[in-house]
Amino acid sequence: MSAAALAVVVAGCAGPFPQSALRPRSDFGGAVDRLFLDIFWWAAFVFVVVEALLVIALWRFRHREGRPTPKPTHGHTALEIAWTLAPAVILVFVAVPTVRTIFATAGEAPADALQVSVIGHQWWWEYRYPDLGVVTADEMHVPVGKSVRVSITSADVIHSFWAPALGGKRDAIPGRVNYIAFRADSVGDYPGQCAEFCGASHANMRLHVIVDSDSAFRAWVAAEQAGPGLPARGSLAERGKAVFSRNACIGCHTIQGVSPGIIGPNLTHGGSRTTIAGGMFPNDSATLAKWIADAPALKPGSIMTRMQPPLSDADIAALVAYLQSLR
Numbered sequence: 401m402s403a404a405a406l407a408v409v410v411a412g413c414a415g416p417f418p419q420s421a422l423r424p425r426s427d428f429g430g431a432v433d434r435l436f437l438d439i440f441w442w443a444a445f446v447f448v449v450v451e452a453l454l455v456i457a458l459w460r461f462r463h464r465e466g467r468p469t470p471k472p473t474h475g476h477t478a479l480e481i482a483w484t485l486a487p488a489v490i491l492v493f494v495a496v497p498t499v500r501t502i503f504a505t506a507g508e509a510p511a512d513a514l515q516v517s518v519i520g521h522q523w524w525w526e527y528r529y530p531d532l533g534v535v536t537a538d539e540m541h542v543p544v545g546k547s548v549r550v551s552i553t554s555a556d557v558i559h560s561f562w563a564p565a566l567g568g569k570r571d572a573i574p575g576r577v578n579y580i581a582f583r584a585d586s587v588g589d590y591p592g593q594c595a596e597f598c599g600a601s602h603a604n605m606r607l608h609v610i611v612d613s614d615s616a617f618r619a620w621v622a623a624e625q626a627g628p629g630l631p632a633r634g635s636l637a638e639r640g641k642a643v644f645s646r647n648a649c650i651g652c653h654t655i656q657g658v659s660p661g662i663i664g665p666n667l668t669h670g671g672s673r674t675t676i677a678g679g680m681f682p683n684d685s686a687t688l689a690k691w692i693a694d695a696p697a698l699k700p701g702s703i704m705t706r707m708q709p710p711l712s713d714a715d716i717a718a719l720v721a722y723l724q725s726l727r
């Protein structure tokens with residue numbers, strides 16, 4: 401490998417890569433990381449031993465003028481036993497921690513763990529907190545230092561939930577529930593994404609797990625449990641609510657007390673989220689307006705199609721004001 405290529409590979413391990421499993425921020429992430437390092441060092445050891453033997457053999461038995469052809473040897477019982485046993489022993493050292501980690505990360509959690517149900521959709525994530533009566537999308541909030549038990553399923557095709565800093569990925573399979581459990585050890589915003597090809601916008605199916613301090617988490621839950629804000633009389637947002645209510649929006653989106661749709665993300669507190677469209681874009685007015693006008697142009701395959709007949713610019717502006725007011 402040339403020096404330049406090596407530099408590229410080494411540089412690839414540094415830098416600001418928030419979606420890395422190599423900087424774990426939970427017990428689950430730590431267990432996976434330790435196992436990775438464990439196996440990495442065994443592999444490095446095997447590599448060094450094998451390459452050293454190869455180089456020694458190449459050097460010692462290289463061709464030299466006047467040297468007779470070496471005598472072929474056949475069968476060396478001690479050597480054959482050694483190179484059969486050594487890999488078997490190394491495999492035991494790899495297998496034992498692997499199996500231990502598989503069981504340790506099987507999704508068991510203390511009875512008082514926060515329950516979160518994750519549902520994959522083409523192409524966004526829904527989060528339900530059954531004990532708290534909260535339903536949200538794209539951004540999952542959890543408290544720091546507390547066990548969280550996540551049940552994972554899908555509403556359509558197979559997806560895979562993965563927030564690398566917090567732990568291993570797990571498939572979201574329709575008609576089946578898989579579990580992970582973790583306890584985040586630092587506050588932060590940990591990005592992740594769908595890790596199983598699930599259609600046109602698989603790569604656009606992103607997510608954020610936001611680990612809050614205890615008080616921030618309680619404030620978030622309280623805000624989510626409250627009903628949606630009522631727009632002020634005569635405001636643009638109030639007009640937007642009327643636009644929302646007389647259009648197809650209500651067929652797909654829930655806004656508590658306004659509409660019952662369940663095909664798209666629940667928008668009761670949509671304005672409080674930092675991203676839209678499956679974590680793909682910032683939740684700002686300009687992007688939201690573009691998204692409402694023509695979602696498939698921003699996200700290939702989006703199930704939210706262009707409105708027919710198209711909404712007027714004034715209606716879109718009102719709708720944006722209304723959605724942004726839902727905090």
Ligand code: CUA
Binds near residue numbers: 520523558
């Ligand atoms: Cu969902 Cu890939």
